[in-house]
Amino acid sequence: MVSLTRFFSKKEKLAEGKTFEPKPYSNPYLVGVGLGLVLLAAYLIMGRGLGASGAASTLVAVTVSKASPEHAAKNNFYKEYLGDENTNPLKDWLVFEVLGVAVGGFLSGTFAHRIKRTTEKGPNVSIKTRLIYAFVGGAIMGFGAKLARGCTSGQALTGGAILNLGSWAFMLAVFGGGYIAAYFIRREWL
Amino acid sequence: MMPYFKFGFFSVDFSLVVAFVIGIGFGFSLERGGFGNARILAAQFYFYNMRVLKVMFTAIVTAMLGLFYFSWIGWLDMSLVYATDTYLLPQIVGGLLLGIGFVIGGYCPGTSVVSMSTGRTDGLIYVLGMLFGIFVFGEVFPLLEGFYNSTYMGRVLLPQYFGVSFGMVVFLVVFMALGAFAAGEWAEKKFAKKGRIAE
Incomplete structure (x- = not known):
């Protein structure tokens, strides 16, 4: 690469340097149409929508069952994700879908030069504080998603498009909870 | 007839390939x-930045119009499309918790996977x-099971x-x-003035 740059004029070198700057995020309405078409494809091909937290639940249930099979077998929540003994619980639609999410995000980030080892936070908190908040928020969300039988993907987006009553009630509650909490933790972001 | 999987067009094993490909599209969009x-x-x-609202509602509207269209021309059997049963109260309480966790943690489960795969600690x-x-x-589930299964309403869609x-309902949504888009654009202009990054 270094030897190659010798062949470019100074101006071209600058232009080349610029292309490695992270590109701005895409138009939100266009992204929305794209995401909507992905969701529609899932519905038309599979008869089900998207999801995320379900894959995490499978991972937790499998880990618990590896550590203590009797403990997991007594619990209806873990049992739901472990299935019967004939199939590997990790051979699950959502597990494969979420692996795809990681790959798709990485590809998009690569094309737009947005892959970066960093921590996203507001200007007034330390990285350590932000990471503690990330863990605590993640834990609250994991708990809430299981109580609600799905998260923003499985309930709000997927259930929203099929006009599911519970999903719309859920979606309003998410925005409600978010706007109430936002005031109290504004220091993290503003 | 759609959904193809429900009419046995391909095997469960192949559905995992479909899952992976659809996941790529999902992650890419996010x-x-x-x-x-x-x-x-x-x-x-x-x-000050209403991207979540804009992307989410555009996606919901796009997919909803698609579902409506394909069921209207008779290609899609809507009764075979999976919708989670409604358990009203646990879903509302879970939603509130999720909203609180969203603001504190900064992500939801799907977006956190993308954040992780693009290098964010x-x-x-x-x-x-x-x-x-x-x-x-999972550990407290035995205590919560009663509430978790309360206010059960079955598979209820808004039209019914x-x-x-x-x-x-499609028209109203x-x-x-x-x-909501008009309100979002207005809010961004109003709140951007306080000198915050609007990426």
Whole structure:
């Protein structure tokens, strides 16, 4: 690469340097149409929508069952994700879908030069504080998603498009909870 | 006839390939929208960047119109499309918790995966937190099981709940979404003045 740059004029070198700057995020309405078409494809091909937290639940249930099979077998929540003994619980639609999410995000980030080892936070908190908040928020969300039988993907987006009553009630509650909490933790972001 | 999988067009094993490909599309869209970045997601709750609202509602409207169209021309059997049963109260309480966790953690489960795969440490820590939260839920599940299964209503979609046609609800949701977009654009202009990054 270094030897190659010798062949470019100074101006071209600058232009080349610029292309490695992270590109701005895409138009939100266009992204929305794209995401909507992905969701529609899932519905038309599979008869089900998207999801995320379900894959995490499978991972937790499998880990618990590896550590203590009797403990997991007594619990209806873990049992739901472990299935019967004939199939590997990790051979699950959502597990494969979420692996795809990681790959798709990485590809998009690569094309737009947005892959970066960093921590996203507001200007007034330390990285350590932000990471503690990330863990605590993640834990609250994991708990809430299981109580609600799905998260923003499985309930709000997927259930929203099929006009599911519970999903719309859920979606309003998410925005409600978010706007109430936002005031109290504004220091993290503003 | 659609959905293809329900009519036995391909095997369960092949459905996992479909899952992976659809997941790639999902993750790609989330990253394009800026949802691998907690600051963009959190901004939704301070009104200065309304990308979450715009992307989410455009996606819901797009998919909803597609579902409506394909069922209207008779290609799609809507009764075979999976919709989670409604358990009203646990879903509302879970939603409130999710909203609180969203603002504190900066992500939701799907976006945290994208954040992690694009190198964000906070995304990785969030995922660990989420797994811990699910583990805690699993451990206390025997105590919660009663509430978890309360206010059961079965598979209820809005048209049937309000006793109006599918098309009417579709029309109202589109109308509402357009209103939300207008409000979102207005809010961004109003709140951007305070000198915050509007990426």
